[in-house]
Amino acid sequence: MYRWIPFWPDTAAVNAIAVNNIYIAELALSSLITLTVAFMLLTFSIRYRRGSTASRANLVQKTWHFEVGWTTATLGLFLILFVYGASMYIWLYNPPPADEEIYVVGKRWMWKAEHPGGQREIDALHVPIDKTIRLVLASEDVIHSFFVPAFRIKHDVVPGALETIWFKANKTGTFRLACTQFCGLQHATMAGEVVVMSGPDYARWLGDQGVRESFAEQGSELFRAHGCSGCHSENSTVHAPLLDGVYGTFVHMQDGSVRFADEAYLRDCIVNPRSFTVAGYPPVMPDYAGQLGEDELLKVIAYIKSIGSKRETGR
Amino acid sequence: MSVTTVERASADEPPETEPSYLTAENTISSWLLTRDHKRIALLFFASITFFFFVGGMAATLMRLNLATPEGLLQPSVYNRMFTMHGIIMVWFFLIPSIPTTFGNFFIPLMIGARDLAFPRVNLGSWYVFNLSGLVVLYSLVMGGADTGWTFYTPLSTSFANGYVFAAAMAVFINGFSSIMTSLNFVVTIHRLRAPGMTWMRLPLFVWGIYSVSVVMLTATPVLTMDTFLLAVERFVGTGLFDPAHGGDVLLWQHMFWFYSHPAVYIMILPAMGVISEIIPCYARRPIFGYAGMVIALMAIAILSFFVWAHHMFVAGISIYSAVFFSLMTFFVAVPSAIKVFNWTVSLHKGSISFDAPMLYALGFVLLFTVGGVTGLMLATLPVDVDVHGTYFVIAHFHYIMVGATVSAYFAALHYWWPKITGRYYPEGWARFSAILTYVGFNFTFFPQFILGYLGMARRSYTYPADWQSWNLLSSAGASILAVAYALPLLYLGWSLIWGRKAGPNPWRATGLEWAIASPPPEHNFERTPTVTLEPYSYDPEHGSFVTQEGRSHAR
Numbered sequence A: 001m002y003r004w005i006p007f008w009p010d011t012a013a014v015n016a017i018a019v020n021n022i023y024i025a026e027l028a029l030s031s032l033i034t035l036t037v038a039f040m041l042l043t044f045s046i047r048y049r050r051g052s053t054a055s056r057a058n059l060v061q062k063t064w065h066f067e068v069g070w071t072t073a074t075l076g077l078f079l080i081l082f083v084y085g086a087s088m089y090i091w092l093y094n095p096p097p098a099d100e101e102i103y104v105v106g107k108r109w110m111w112k113a114e115h116p117g118g119q120r121e122i123d124a125l126h127v128p129i130d131k132t133i134r135l136v137l138a139s140e141d142v143i144h145s146f147f148v149p150a151f152r153i154k155h156d157v158v159p160g161a162l163e164t165i166w167f168k169a170n171k172t173g174t175f176r177l178a179c180t181q182f183c184g185l186q187h188a189t190m191a192g193e194v195v196v197m198s199g200p201d202y203a204r205w206l207g208d209q210g211v212r213e214s215f216a217e218q219g220s221e222l223f224r225a226h227g228c229s230g231c232h233s234e235n236s237t238v239h240a241p242l243l244d245g246v247y248g249t250f251v252h253m254q255d256g257s258v259r260f261a262d263e264a265y266l267r268d269c270i271v272n273p274r275s276f277t278v279a280g281y282p283p284v285m286p287d288y289a290g291q292l293g294e295d296e297l298l299k300v301i302a303y304i305k306s307i308g309s310k311r312e313t314g315r
Numbered sequence B: 001m002s003v004t005t006v007e008r009a010s011a012d013e014p015p016e017t018e019p020s021y022l023t024a025e026n027t028i029s030s031w032l033l034t035r036d037h038k039r040i041a042l043l044f045f046a047s048i049t050f051f052f053f054v055g056g057m058a059a060t061l062m063r064l065n066l067a068t069p070e071g072l073l074q075p076s077v078y079n080r081m082f083t084m085h086g087i088i089m090v091w092f093f094l095i096p097s098i099p100t101t102f103g104n105f106f107i108p109l110m111i112g113a114r115d116l117a118f119p120r121v122n123l124g125s126w127y128v129f130n131l132s133g134l135v136v137l138y139s140l141v142m143g144g145a146d147t148g149w150t151f152y153t154p155l156s157t158s159f160a161n162g163y164v165f166a167a168a169m170a171v172f173i174n175g176f177s178s179i180m181t182s183l184n185f186v187v188t189i190h191r192l193r194a195p196g197m198t199w200m201r202l203p204l205f206v207w208g209i210y211s212v213s214v215v216m217l218t219a220t221p222v223l224t225m226d227t228f229l230l231a232v233e234r235f236v237g238t239g240l241f242d243p244a245h246g247g248d249v250l251l252w253q254h255m256f257w258f259y260s261h262p263a264v265y266i267m268i269l270p271a272m273g274v275i276s277e278i279i280p281c282y283a284r285r286p287i288f289g290y291a292g293m294v295i296a297l298m299a300i301a302i303l304s305f306f307v308w309a310h311h312m313f314v315a316g317i318s319i320y321s322a323v324f325f326s327l328m329t330f331f332v333a334v335p336s337a338i339k340v341f342n343w344t345v346s347l348h349k350g351s352i353s354f355d356a357p358m359l360y361a362l363g364f365v366l367l368f369t370v371g372g373v374t375g376l377m378l379a380t381l382p383v384d385v386d387v388h389g390t391y392f393v394i395a396h397f398h399y400i401m402v403g404a405t406v407s408a409y410f411a412a413l414h415y416w417w418p419k420i421t422g423r424y425y426p427e428g429w430a431r432f433s434a435i436l437t438y439v440g441f442n443f444t445f446f447p448q449f450i451l452g453y454l455g456m457a458r459r460s461y462t463y464p465a466d467w468q469s470w471n472l473l474s475s476a477g478a479s480i481l482a483v484a485y486a487l488p489l490l491y492l493g494w495s496l497i498w499g500r501k502a503g504p505n506p507w508r509a510t511g512l513e514w515a516i517a518s519p520p521p522e523h524n525f526e527r528t529p530t531v532t533l534e535p536y537s538y539d540p541e542h543g544s545f546v547t548q549e550g551r552s553h554a555r
């Protein structure tokens, strides 16, 4: 990696291999097009330079055949690139079932990662090899962009939203992590490293961190401390929905719309409850915006995701 | 107002030996209050040349800083430098560059008119432009804005502590100048064409300016609203872009790129027009596929409105809208590909000479091609996900906006220099700087493609040490480029006094602008010309050509 003149980044994830391939294909095509144009410019320039004896008879000013043919060919080629790219994008941005879920919070100017077991790290991310890792990205202030060149993945980290991204590393080692969205003074140093480890090494690393409470357990405490459990529980007097198993279902709203309960939805419920109401319930859910920090929100969400999974969909 | 102008265009013929527009009157107020489109073009030329060098100074500092990972500048200074470089180069040089100078000067001449439709609006546009220029200089002198030229929220609204408000106001005011100028062009091209100058006989430069004016006229108001909302939000916290108040941070990006993507084409369409004038003239043959070129220009102008979200593929827009905008981006590349193809074929069976304008034009075609194919790579969704926000993007758009547009600007400057000043530029020096531009440009920006794929984030004042070799090469290239851009200032200045005198038609070109004296008389045409031919009636076989008025010239 640290050669004197680096030409090519590491390729260390299954996503990266796919993107790398399309990049190489397009690079070859681009070079071919550019060289063809350069070659034509050069040969015409030499052959038809002023004073050369080449014949200029039967000059072509336009030929619709040629122009339409050329246009169609270009269009066809572009459509192939489009389909190739679009299908890969859908695959890249649609997280498959994850082996492990890690929460990442961007903050000026650091990356905080929280493992499900409660392990925390700053400007570093330890992950096991050959496992599908899903990242839930949140921002505490401005827009950042989470970028690991060796994995060819990137996603903006947007305040007020939760974004997800996934990768499956296939090489152990240490890789760069960067922010690619200008976020103020120290944007350039908002970087870190991703450490890909073998399964046993990773397990050892997790054990060495000395944590007592898992991420969801910390969320459960917040859930009680902030009074959520006062309404959202079996024996509550308030008519509020039980949250067991709501994650990953479709929720019907008072206004007739249906929303899919992913992380972003749960976040919305907590910090923006005025903007919608779950069908069949009174709109009494208090607004927690400003009371819970971005990583506390993630903990509560992790807790809600962790409780119950047996709930009939489409209630 | 238009009525009086039209009347003036047809009535009272000027005397035979009218003095040139340069010497007609000599007082300062005759310049500052002029309504002559040619003088206003020179006023604009002075303003934007000034800003070109201010923006260039910022770029020089940036490249100096990036020569080593440790850098020279304070991080806060570097951040302000790239922000001001972007703002100044985009709104104070590139967008006005070709339209306000060569457009202003040559649109009336090329369509056979006495002036633009609204001469006072034209002058007003220059004052508005300078007002916005003063505001941006104020922002710069006070320390500059620190948001990047894209002003992304919520950084720009709640976090940045530089002179963001002033910079946004400069852009806001600047928009009015764009609107005034483009409105003027649209009306002029519709209403003031000489008899016989039908739409399909318009020189392609006129088409270029026409298409860009339509885009400016429709896109700029969105930017005006946008910067206004930004300023209000920064001042009183309306919350429109603030999620804590139910706002949406991405709304800014949608509105911003709804203007700023078309703005990319605002910067390139006039350049395409220039190149389409120069290539036929120096290849001595008609342009290949005139109608195709016109259709391509207008297709780009229209399609450019439907691609804005390709700047947001990683920002969290829905997957399906990303797919749609990727498709539209591929579509907009088709007419651009047609143009490259047609310029290239326009050399076939020509009788080509390689004067400086032609060298710049050939450089344009190649650099535009590189910018174009890398644009295709960026239109491909997964590749964009990878290289978005890196130096790959920086390299890509500099190939288009500097490699192509600035080359076209210099091509135009040399091509029309004898017409504007009545003097030849020194050919040797000009060829030298054309080649130097090309060399310096590639050294500066090609390494940035590699850095981008390696993962170097844009807008970074520092970088990991193992990327230094490419950065150093890029900085070295930039110093060559700086010389190549400064040279013309010297030798063109020299030629004003010592240059050889040029006749009316030094390049034996076909357009109406070449039928009158160099420099043109104050009222352009003694009598309104009548057009009988399409442009570019050059004959490479016999070395002859026929002007648009139908006058043929043998070898």
Ligand SMILES: [Cu+2]
Pocket: A144, A145, A179, A180, A181, A182, A183, A184, A187, A188, A190
């Ligand atoms: Cu950043």
Ligand SMILES: [Cu+2]
Pocket: B260, B261, B262, B264, B307, B308, B310, B311
């Ligand atoms: Cu764009």
